[in-house]
Amino acid sequence: MFNDKTLVCKDCGQDFVFTAGEQEFYAEKGFQNEPARCKDCRTSRKNSLKQSKEMYTAICASCGQEAKVPFKPRNERPVYCSSCFSDHR
Known part of the structure; x- marks a missing residue:
């Protein structure tokens, strides 16, 4: 039902694969949008947001x-x- 897709990261511009398994996971969770960032950029962004939170x-x-x-x-x-x-x- 799902096929691997090659997407372009909006932060670094590199191609990354949105696997069939990831697409199935997104569908199960009801996510409507495909990921816009590769895994490395998503991780970097999450870490920077955590660091900027005031404790x-x-x-x-x-x-x-x-x-x-x-x-x-x-x-x-x-x-x-x-x-x-x-x-x-």
């Missing part, structure tokens, strides 16, 4: 340890460190 310091409401969170803590809601957060799920 805030908070005290964990459960264990009292200092935690870094990607949102500005507000007094009306508890903030948990990553290990306590997974325990509260």
